[in-house]
Amino acid sequence: MDRTVVAYVIYLVVSIALTVWVARTLSRNGRIFLADVLRGNEKLAEAVNHLLVVGFYLVNLGFVALYLSGDGTIENTRGVFEALSTKLGVVLLVLGVMHLANVYVLNRIRRRGAMEREQTPPVAPQDWVRA
Numbered sequence: 625m626d627r628t629v630v631a632y633v634i635y636l637v638v639s640i641a642l643t644v645w646v647a648r649t650l651s652r653n654g655r656i657f658l659a660d661v662l663r664g665n666e667k668l669a670e671a672v673n674h675l676l677v678v679g680f681y682l683v684n685l686g687f688v689a690l691y692l693s694g695d696g697t698i699e700n701t702r703g704v705f706e707a708l709s710t711k712l713g714v715v716l717l718v719l720g721v722m723h724l725a726n727v728y729v730l731n732r733i734r735r736r737g738a739m740e741r742e743q744t745p746p747v748a749p750q751d752w753v754r755a
Contacts, residue, residue, distance in 0.1 A: 627698040
């Protein structure tokens, strides 16, 4: 088998495994965060969590597929390692940026919800006062 094909196979296996691992980790640990953001609505938190995971898979696996093509043929074993380190490094950076973007957006939603809860009076008004 050609070294370029070997590099492609290794790249795909490692990239897909990393994407699945990160998505599962984010899904498992994000449920609690989403439940807080969505004020304890567990069903909605689970639905949003699932949608985020699906979007995460689509974006990252699409990127992995688009980034598969190389600059040329790989001539030696050193070239395999260099190509893999570059490609996997970029995939890891994209996974990290996607994770940070998700956390940032959810944190903004959480803060907005906390500010709205603080503005609501703890007891509803019972009567009008004349001035």
